[in-house]
Amino acid sequence: MSLDAVLARIDADLPEALERLMALLRIPSISTDPAYRGDCAKAADWLVEDLQGLGFAAASRPTPGHPMVVGHGGAGGRHLLFYGHYDVQPVDPLDLWARDPFDPAIEETAKGKVIRARGSSDDKGQLMTFLEACRAWKAVHGTLPCKLTIFLEGEEESGSPSLIPFMKENAGELRADLALICDTGLFEDAVPAITTMLRGLCKAEFTVRAASRDLHSGMYGGLARNPIHVLTRLLSGLHDVNGRVQVPGFYDDVAELPDALRQQWQALAFDHAKYLGDVGLSQPAGEVDRTPLEMIWSRPTAEVNGIWGGYTGAGFKTVLPGEAHAKVSFRLVSKQDPEKILKSFRKWAEAQIPADCEIIWHDGIEGSPASVMEIDDPAFEAARQALTDEWGRSAAFVGSGGSIPIAGYFKTVLGMDAMLIGFGRDDDQIHSPNEKYDLDCFHKGIRSWARVLARLA
Amino acid sequence: MSLDAVLARIDADLPEALERLMALLRIPSISTDPAYRGDCAKAADWLVEDLQGLGFAAASRPTPGHPMVVGHGGAGGRHLLFYGHYDVQPVDPLDLWARDPFDPAIEETAKGKVIRARGSSDDKGQLMTFLEACRAWKAVHGTLPCKLTIFLEGEEESGSPSLIPFMKENAGELRADLALICDTGLFEDAVPAITTMLRGLCKAEFTVRAASRDLHSGMYGGLARNPIHVLTRLLSGLHDVNGRVQVPGFYDDVAELPDALRQQWQALAFDHAKYLGDVGLSQPAGEVDRTPLEMIWSRPTAEVNGIWGGYTGAGFKTVLPGEAHAKVSFRLVSKQDPEKILKSFRKWAEAQIPADCEIIWHDGIEGSPASVMEIDDPAFEAARQALTDEWGRSAAFVGSGGSIPIAGYFKTVLGMDAMLIGFGRDDDQIHSPNEKYDLDCFHKGIRSWARVLARLA
Numbered sequence: 001m002s003l004d005a006v007l008a009r010i011d012a013d014l015p016e017a018l019e020r021l022m023a024l025l026r027i028p029s030i031s032t033d034p035a036y037r038g039d040c041a042k043a044a045d046w047l048v049e050d051l052q053g054l055g056f057a058a059a060s061r062p063t064p065g066h067p068m069v070v071g072h073g074g075a076g077g078r079h080l081l082f083y084g085h086y087d088v089q090p091v092d093p094l095d096l097w098a099r100d101p102f103d104p105a106i107e108e109t110a111k112g113k114v115i116r117a118r119g120s121s122d123d124k125g126q127l128m129t130f131l132e133a134c135r136a137w138k139a140v141h142g143t144l145p146c147k148l149t150i151f152l153e154g155e156e157e158s159g160s161p162s163l164i165p166f167m168k169e170n171a172g173e174l175r176a177d178l179a180l181i182c183d184t185g186l187f188e189d190a191v192p193a194i195t196t197m198l199r200g201l202c203k204a205e206f207t208v209r210a211a212s213r214d215l216h217s218g219m220y221g222g223l224a225r226n227p228i229h230v231l232t233r234l235l236s237g238l239h240d241v242n243g244r245v246q247v248p249g250f251y252d253d254v255a256e257l258p259d260a261l262r263q264q265w266q267a268l269a270f271d272h273a274k275y276l277g278d279v280g281l282s283q284p285a286g287e288v289d290r291t292p293l294e295m296i297w298s299r300p301t302a303e304v305n306g307i308w309g310g311y312t313g314a315g316f317k318t319v320l321p322g323e324a325h326a327k328v329s330f331r332l333v334s335k336q337d338p339e340k341i342l343k344s345f346r347k348w349a350e351a352q353i354p355a356d357c358e359i360i361w362h363d364g365i366e367g368s369p370a371s372v373m374e375i376d377d378p379a380f381e382a383a384r385q386a387l388t389d390e391w392g393r394s395a396a397f398v399g400s401g402g403s404i405p406i407a408g409y410f411k412t413v414l415g416m417d418a419m420l421i422g423f424g425r426d427d428d429q430i431h432s433p434n435e436k437y438d439l440d441c442f443h444k445g446i447r448s449w450a451r452v453l454a455r456l457a
Numbered sequence: 458m459s460l461d462a463v464l465a466r467i468d469a470d471l472p473e474a475l476e477r478l479m480a481l482l483r484i485p486s487i488s489t490d491p492a493y494r495g496d497c498a499k500a501a502d503w504l505v506e507d508l509q510g511l512g513f514a515a516a517s518r519p520t521p522g523h524p525m526v527v528g529h530g531g532a533g534g535r536h537l538l539f540y541g542h543y544d545v546q547p548v549d550p551l552d553l554w555a556r557d558p559f560d561p562a563i564e565e566t567a568k569g570k571v572i573r574a575r576g577s578s579d580d581k582g583q584l585m586t587f588l589e590a591c592r593a594w595k596a597v598h599g600t601l602p603c604k605l606t607i608f609l610e611g612e613e614e615s616g617s618p619s620l621i622p623f624m625k626e627n628a629g630e631l632r633a634d635l636a637l638i639c640d641t642g643l644f645e646d647a648v649p650a651i652t653t654m655l656r657g658l659c660k661a662e663f664t665v666r667a668a669s670r671d672l673h674s675g676m677y678g679g680l681a682r683n684p685i686h687v688l689t690r691l692l693s694g695l696h697d698v699n700g701r702v703q704v705p706g707f708y709d710d711v712a713e714l715p716d717a718l719r720q721q722w723q724a725l726a727f728d729h730a731k732y733l734g735d736v737g738l739s740q741p742a743g744e745v746d747r748t749p750l751e752m753i754w755s756r757p758t759a760e761v762n763g764i765w766g767g768y769t770g771a772g773f774k775t776v777l778p779g780e781a782h783a784k785v786s787f788r789l790v791s792k793q794d795p796e797k798i799l800k801s802f803r804k805w806a807e808a809q810i811p812a813d814c815e816i817i818w819h820d821g822i823e824g825s826p827a828s829v830m831e832i833d834d835p836a837f838e839a840a841r842q843a844l845t846d847e848w849g850r851s852a853a854f855v856g857s858g859g860s861i862p863i864a865g866y867f868k869t870v871l872g873m874d875a876m877l878i879g880f881g882r883d884d885d886q887i888h889s890p891n892e893k894y895d896l897d898c899f900h901k902g903i904r905s906w907a908r909v910l911a912r913l914a
Contacts, residue, residue, distance in 0.1 A: 032772030090774060096670070158772050199675065203773050212737030213553075216888040218656065218859025221788050222758035223749055224733065225742040229696065229761060236693035239686065276681065280669030280779075281813045285682040292680055301679035304686060305776050310763035311784065315489030315615055316660050317547060318786050318860075319762050319888055322737075327768065329775050331678050356738045402675025403775075431673040431776055 002140065006450045009136040014443055017132045018106070018115070020050065021442070024086070024124050025104040025117040031066055031087035032158035040066040040154045043086045047152055054134055056150060061170075063162035066154030070173070073134075077146030077457040081176035081416070083406055084127025084183060085156035088119035089431045096433035106439065113439040122430035125437035126182040126422055127152060129445035136450060146457035149176055153406070156183075159203070159366065160405060167413045178379055178417055178456070179410045182449075184400055185424030186441070188271065192387035192395040192448070195420035196375050197261075197297060200332035201403035202342050202367025203305075207325045207360040208234070208353070215320040225356050227324040228309045234352055235326060238302050243287040245302045245330075247348045250341065255334040257298050265293050268396060278427055297399030301331040302345075330367075331401065338367025368405030374417055379456055383419055386451035390444055421452065459597065460911045466593040467903050474589045474903065475563070475572070475896075477507065481543070481581050482561040482574040488523055488544035489615035497523040497611045500543045504609055511591055512600075513607060518627075520619035523611030527630070530591075534603030534914040538633035538873070540863055541584025541640060542613035545576035546888045553890035563896065570896040579887035582894035583639040583879055584609060586902035590910060593903070603914035606633055610863070613640075616660075616823065617862060624870045635836055635913070636867045639906075641857055641879030643898070645728060649844035649852040649905070652877035653832050654718075654754060657789030658860035659799050659824025664782045664817040665691070665810070672777040682813050684781040685766045691809055692783060695759050700744040702759045702787075704805045707798065712791040714755050722750050725853060735884055754856030758788040759802075787824075788858065795824025825862035831874055836913055840876055843908035847901055878909065 010017075029043040030036040044060040044067040051058035051071040058071030066087060091101040099105065104117030115125060130150075137145050151174060155162055167174060187193040210227040211220075240246055257265075272292035276282060286295040309324030311317035330341055350359055373380075375397055387395035400420070407418040423445035429435045467474075486500040487493040501517040501524040508515035508528040515528030523544060548558040556562065561574030572582060587607075594602050608631060612619055624631060644650040667684040668677075694703055702708070714722075729749035733739055743752040766781030768774035787798055807816055830837075832854055844852035857877070864875045880902035886892045 032770075032774070034771070090768070090770065090772075092768075092770065093671075201675075201775065203775075205773070210738065213886065214889045215736060216859065217758070217760050217762060217786060218658075218788065218857070219753065219883070219887075220736070221760050221786075221858060222743040222752040222756055223729070223741050223858075224736065224738055225740075226760055228764050229692070232689040232692040232761070232764070235686070235689040272680070279672060279677070279681065281667065281681055283682075283812045284680050285811070285813070286679040295679040296676065299679055301674070303674050303678050303683055303775075303777060304689070304767065305674060305774060305778075306767035306769045307685050307689070307781070308765045308769040310761065311547070311549075312763045312765040312782070313490070313547065313549065315547075316662070316784060316786070317489070317762060317888065318658065318660075318760075320760060321762075324764065325769070327773060329674060329678075329773070331675065354742070355740045356742070400675070401678060401680075402673065426676070429670065430676075431774065432671045 003450065003454045005140045006136050007447050009140050010132065010446050010450060013136060017128070017446065021115065021125055021128045022104045024128065025119055026102055028102045029087045029154065030090050031155050033090060037066070040087055044069050044154055047086055050131060051150055054131065054138055055144065058150065063166055065162040068154065068162070068166050069150070069152035071150040074144030074146050074148045078178065079147040079149070079176040080456060081149040081151055081174065081179045082130050083151050083153070083179060083181045084130065085123045085153040086127065087154045087157050088122070088124070089157050091118050093433065098434055101435070114436040115439060115442065116434065116436045118435050120435055120437035121424045121428035122435065123156070123183045125442055126424065126445065129423065129442060130180070130182055130449050132446040133449035133453060136446070137453065145453045149174060163406065164409060164413060167409060171414055175414045176416060178419060181404065181407060181418055181420045182422050183404055184420045184422030185426065187268065187396050187398050189425045189427070191393050192391040193398045194380060194384060194387070194395060195400045196373040196397045197399035198371045198404050198407055199401055200336065200338060200368045200370040201329060201405070202332065202338035203327065203329045203363065204342055204345060205327045205362040207323050207362065208357055209323050209360060210357050211320070211322045213322050215322070217318040217320045220320050224320055225354065226320050227357060228321065230354060230357050231307070231309065231324040231326060234349055235304055235307070237352070243285070245300065247302065247341070247345050249344050250300065253335040253337065254300060257294065264397065268293070275426060296401035298333055300333050300336055302328065304328050331403065332367070333370045336369065338369060342367065368403060368408055371408040371411070377417055380419060382455040383421065383452050386455045387421065387448055390448045390451050421448070423448065460907065462597045463593050463907045464904055466597050467589065467907060470593060471900055474585070478572065478582055478585045478899070479561045481585065482576055483559055485559045486544045486611065487547050488612050490547060494523070497544055501526050501611055504543055507588060508607055511588065511595055515607065520623055522619040525611070525619070525623055526607070526609035528607040531601030531603050531605045535635065536604040536606070536633040537913060538606040538608055538631065538636045539587050540608050540610070540636055540638045541587065542580045542610040543584065544611045544614050545579065545581070546614050548575050550890065555891055558892070571893040572896060572899065573891065573893045575892050577892055577894035578881045578885035579892065580613070580640045582899055583881065583902065586880065586899060587637070587639055587906050589903040590906035593907060594910065602910040606631060620863065621866060621870060624866060628871055632871045633873060636873050636875040638861065638864060638875055638877045639879050640861055641877045642881030642883065644725065644853050644855050646882045646884070648850050649848040650855045651837060651841060651844070651852060652857045653830040653854045654856035655828045655861050655864055656858055657793065657795060657825045657827040658786060658862070659789065659795035660784065660786045660820065661799055661802060662784045662819040664780050664819065665814055666780050666817060667814050668777070668779045670779050672779070674775040674777045677777050681777055682811065683777050684814060685778060687811060687814050688764070688766065688781040688783060691806055692761055692764070694809070700742070702757065704759065704798070704802050706801050707757065710792040710794065711757055714751065721854065725750070732883060753858035755790055757790050757793055759785065761785050788860065789824070790827045793826065795826060799824065825860060825865055828865040828868070834874055837876060839912040840878060840909050843912045844878065844905055847905045847908050878905070880905065
């Protein structure tokens with residue numbers, strides 16, 4: 001049977017597949033930091049060359065930000081588009097990494113072999129599972145399994161500013177029957193999963209300004225307004241004691257979970273004690289009347305992701321700073337509108353600023369709403385069966401607390417449904433020091449895509 | 458008359474005095490940052506050489522931190538000790554400086570010529586006023602005016618860890634009839650002043666720790682504890698809406714201002730609108746029932762001098778950090794005990810920390826109490842008259858919001874009284890970018906010390 005031949009080829013080619021992944025991981029394609037602009041272009045070029053080697057007509061396509069990689073190949077059958085991203089998160093704090101984040105290595109751990117590097121799981125390792133499945137298919141059959149479009153982004157970790165314009169300008173070229181996205185994970189490290197609900201995201205960065213310059217706390221302390229005090233008072237009011245966000249209207253467009261999905265989630269028996277215990281915590285700290293799975297999959301949040309002001313170096317400086325700063329983000333669910341939420345947040349914050357202070361907003365109104373997939377499409381059940389075959393555990397339809405705006409854009413911009421299948425584990429430490437991707441996930445991930453392609457093509 | 462000859466000599470020698478000050482200002486003696494250790498030693502050596510040129514038996518004396526400069530010279534009359542410090546504050550944020558902070562220059566401004574550099578006012582420019590007065594005296598008389606001990610510290614801006622041990626070990630050598638300290642300012646830029654009340658200071662740096670590593674806010678947001686939220690809630694409770702510090706027992710040892718001093722201060726007619734207006738503010742932001750002069754001279758404070766946590770670089774990172782940090786300082790008055798205040802603060806903070814969080818304290822219990830001078834000593838009236846002669850305005854006994862712990866140590870360790878005379882102006886931007894010292898203050902400061910020495914010697 002031809003699928004078996006493809007799977008055998010994948011097994012035999014694994015060492016070479018790892019070498020290819022390592023080469024991609026060595027490129028520090030941090031999209032949010034302008035210092036790495038050249039490296040983002042280099043990662044895109046590397047992927048173009050790899051796709052061309054697989055027979056794709058591929059190119060690095062310029063944008064005002066980092067390039068998009070687009071490749072077309074194969075013929076016949078269902079037209080599938082595959083999406084991944086080649087950019088990665090920043091690596092600070094660097095001193096918490098056990099090795100150079102861009103010098104990947106295979107490490108033995110108590111739980112098996114892992115590929116250690118920034119981007120190994122999010123998302124270079126994951127996107128390469130699909131390319132390697134195509135490579136094996138081509139080696140066995142001489143052709144790709146069906147008409148395929150590969151679409152790889154370089155701005156996913158920095159808000160995707162070029163994505164919607166690029167999709168709109170190239171809508172005819174990009175539109176396919178179904179999109180496949182590989183940027184999610186297994187459920188609890190073992191159960192294969194298709195993600196059908198994703199939270200949205202919107203972000204605000206701002207400065208509270210008081211005095212026109214930094215002041216000596218001996219000369220002004222007790223008399224002059226301290227903007228750190230203003231900022232801490234403001235942010236401390238983001239939640240009430242029950243964990244409810246206090247921005248007016250925040251919950252207006254939040255729907256309750258449908259009973260059917262609630263029952264499925266309960267059946268998953270999420271081990272929140274382990275999930276929290278893995279990161280040194282023991283107690284859910286969100287809304288007091290919600291289950292842990294609801295907190296991360298179907299409830300909106302407000303989180304301060306960064307705060308700074310005054311003297312933060314070694315030693316002490318008795319300064320009253322002129323400014324204090326914060327980065328705040330909101331995870332969105334259901335029909336919450338990013339623009340409406342950000343406007344309400346700005347209004348709420350500005351209403352609390354005392355005399356002699358002002359808020360300066362550093363970004364425009366931007367964000368992405370939550371996505372909910374149409375799981376009645378038979379392709380979802382076919383893919384669920386393919387994953388079950390590979391992993392020996394019944395695959396589940398799950399939610400995700402993270403934001404993958406592309407899933408929503410495929411629907412709103414191109415009118416396509418999207419299927420999110422990924423092989424990350426909860427302990428991959430994505431966005432954190434010492435990110436890794438299990439060798440087992442990489443290997444079975446490639447095999448999973450071969451099985452999914454066999455059923456969907 | 459010999460004083461006139463000394464004053465004439467000072468006027469004639471001003472260009473050379475400025476060259477000497479510039480040379481000292483070029484040495485980046487930032488004491489709080491270990492990277493500048495060698496520069497602190499270099500500044501000490503420069504001063505030793507200058508003192509030796511004036512006939513002092515001077516040496517750079519090692520300590521576990523930065524060296525002390527001690528010089529002995531002159532004979533007869535009242536034995537006076539002069540204190541200043543050669544170390545300076547850090548210079549960040551560097552991008553707010555109009556020039557290299559360690560490349561001093563004379564600049565023309567609307568209000569006259571200024572010497573622009575880090576340390577120009579705090580305290581290199583001030584300490585050099587005394588040395589230049591000695592130089593002129595020696596040039597005219599061939600001798601110093603009386604028995605003099607020069608004592609220059611290199612750790613004033615970083616908590617003076619070596620000061621008390623050094624004073625105790627060398628008490629017999631350092632003890633004099635009276636200490637003179639030049640590290641204060643004029644009153645409202647024009648009225649010569651002798652500072653007779655100084656606030657004390659104690660400091661705390663701490664970390665709020667939650668998860669054992671940074672988390673992805675998509676995977677954990679809404680479920681896991683965010684230590685920035687814990688920190689902002691904690692710090693927002695430092696003051697109530699009336700500006701009163703909420704740490705239990707904080708005001709227990711705070712005395713009300715004596716009526717006589719309150720009347721003197723009212724007579725000064727402090728222009729707080731101008732004082733605040735100069736830094737872009739318009740309203741007193743401290744305790745609602747206190748006058749602005751009380752707020753900075755005779756009331757204690759709690760100020761957050763630095764806060765940081767999460768991602769603070771360019772762009773955005775949707776991280777839930779594992780830790781958040783703050784530096785908090787307290788200005789102390791009357792009989793407030795630094796140790797008692799810090800212990801109460803720690804207890805208050807720890808009582809508010811939720812499950813899964815802990816506070817790590819980064820410093821020991823340290824600090825200095827407030828100082829109140831004995832102004833009945835006739836030397837104070839003599840010095841007041843000397844200053845009045847030079848500046849043409851009646852000199853005032855004033856308070857200071859800043860902490861100059863040395864004044865208290867001279868009393869407690871050596872049993873000496875101290876007289877604080879300085880020539881800084883409120884707009885000198887000490888501890889801030891673009892620090893300056895008015896050329897006029899430097900010149901009249903030298904002349905003032907000549908007059909004071911003539912009366913006290």
